[in-house]
Amino acid sequence: MKLSGGVEAALHCCVVLTAATGPVPAARLAQLHGVSATYLAKQLQALSRADLVQSVQGKSGGYVLTRPPEDITVLDVVEAVEGTQSTFVCTEIRQRGPLASPPEACTAPCAIARTMAVADRAWRAALREVSIADLGRLVGGDYDTDVLGKVGDWLVSAEP
Amino acid sequence: MKLSGGVEAALHCCVVLTAATGPVPAARLAQLHGVSATYLAKQLQALSRADLVQSVQGKSGGYVLTRPPEDITVLDVVEAVEGTQSTFVCTEIRQRGPLASPPEACTAPCAIARTMAVADRAWRAALREVSIADLGRLVGGDYDTDVLGKVGDWLVSAEP
DNA sequence: GATCCAATACTCGGATAGTAACTGTCCGAGTGGGAAAGG
DNA sequence: CCTTTCCCACTCGGACAGTTACTATCCGAGTATTGGATC
Numbered sequence: 001m002k003l004s005g006g007v008e009a010a011l012h013c014c015v016v017l018t019a020a021t022g023p024v025p026a027a028r029l030a031q032l033h034g035v036s037a038t039y040l041a042k043q044l045q046a047l048s049r050a051d052l053v054q055s056v057q058g059k060s061g062g063y064v065l066t067r068p069p070e071d072i073t074v075l076d077v078v079e080a081v082e083g084t085q086s087t088f089v090c091t092e093i094r095q096r097g098p099l100a101s102p103p104e105a106c107t108a109p110c111a112i113a114r115t116m117a118v119a120d121r122a123w124r125a126a127l128r129e130v131s132i133a134d135l136g137r138l139v140g141g142d143y144d145t146d147v148l149g150k151v152g153d154w155l156v157s158a159e160p
Numbered sequence: 161m162k163l164s165g166g167v168e169a170a171l172h173c174c175v176v177l178t179a180a181t182g183p184v185p186a187a188r189l190a191q192l193h194g195v196s197a198t199y200l201a202k203q204l205q206a207l208s209r210a211d212l213v214q215s216v217q218g219k220s221g222g223y224v225l226t227r228p229p230e231d232i233t234v235l236d237v238v239e240a241v242e243g244t245q246s247t248f249v250c251t252e253i254r255q256r257g258p259l260a261s262p263p264e265a266c267t268a269p270c271a272i273a274r275t276m277a278v279a280d281r282a283w284r285a286a287l288r289e290v291s292i293a294d295l296g297r298l299v300g301g302d303y304d305t306d307v308l309g310k311v312g313d314w315l316v317s318a319e320p
Numbered sequence: 321g322a323t324c325c326a327a328t329a330c331t332c333g334g335a336t337a338g339t340a341a342c343t344g345t346c347c348g349a350g351t352g353g354g355a356a357a358g359g
Numbered sequence: 360c361c362t363t364t365c366c367c368a369c370t371c372g373g374a375c376a377g378t379t380a381c382t383a384t385c386c387g388a389g390t391a392t393t394g395g396a397t398c
Binding site (some may be wrong): 005011034082083085087093094096098099111112115116123126130140141150 | 161163164165169171172175192193194195219238242243247248251254256259260265268270272274276278279280282285290293299301307310314
């Protein structure tokens with residue numbers, strides 16, 4: 001039950017894209033975060049497939065947010081990278097063994113699956129409450145200096 | 161982000177142990193659920209390490225719940241099998257790259273880690289709300305017949 | 321000087337190896353029960 | 360018939376392979392830039 005490490009990188013990328021004025025290449029994001037460029041590209045592709053970011057090809061291309069950061073929730077990013085399937089997959093143990101329940105009595109999920117689903121929904125609801133814009137404000141409040149502004153400056157200044 | 165399959169088996173075992181009058185061997189539980197006996201033993205060992213069940217050795221030994229089922233929450237079982245660590249592990253990306261925050265400014269978790277921690281706590285809180293006794297009542301309500309009673313009868317009648 | 325065109329350098333995208341975690345399995349250590357022998 | 364002793368069958372517990380999913384990587388497809396040639 002460990003969340004994929006790519007989620008963290010994807011969230012950082014989305015926050016950084018908030019401070020960008022134009023498309024940012026994946027290699028630039030990787031350099032800024034000090035992570036593997038090729039692996040980060042994989043996560044950004046996932047974000048692209050989920051229509052959270054748009055890829056711009058060509059010489060001065062890169063990734064841009066498709067929506068205002070207020071309209072992108074943390075849940076959107078997590079589900080884009082991890083997938084939308086529930087954390088708990090019921091294997092229908094109740095239909096196995098000598099005292100198996102007949103399949104026609106198992107139309108509804110069992111009590112265990114229901115309980116896990118409730119918890120899963122609570123987790124997702126908490127992630128839906130926070131937007132990327134919120135994250136940007138929060139990291140700004142963590143330090144006295146304007147971190148996001150610095151990032152924006154670095155993105156335009158750092159040339160290959 | 162997939163929950164280990166052993167959690168489902170462990171929860172079923174705990175519910176079944178509610179209906180037992182004496183120690184139940186792991187092999188019996190596996191036979192009842194139609195799963196691999198040796199693998200189920202692994203999960204039961206985890207429950208034993210967490211002091212949720214007690215192992216009784218010897219000829220007519222097995223596993224017994226250490227507490228009344230009202231005092232065992234689903235979260236207890238999940239944490240026993242999956243571990244207590246949070247689903248999100250922050251790798252401190254902010255401390256890497258050219259614009260790295262200095263370590264002395266990173267005493268508190270970053271905004272992303274805090275957000276994920278809130279969601280993690282919401283998930284655990286939902287699991288803490290349901291006890292094994294609740295699960296027993298729920299599965300009883302799912303079907304007209306007294307499933308738990310049948311299980312109890314089978315446990316005492318089925319001889320190797 | 322403006323326009324058109326082609327070469328180019330840079331971008332993303334999916335297909336490809338390596339590694340860690342989960343799944344499934346095995347055999348040894350330990351213990352209570354039961355049979356047998358003795359009083 | 361009761362007690363003691365010993366053996367044994369059955370239990371759990373940790374150590375051992377197989378498989379899946381995650382991590383990390385590579386090279387090919389495509390496009391805006393950019394420089395030059397032309398009008």
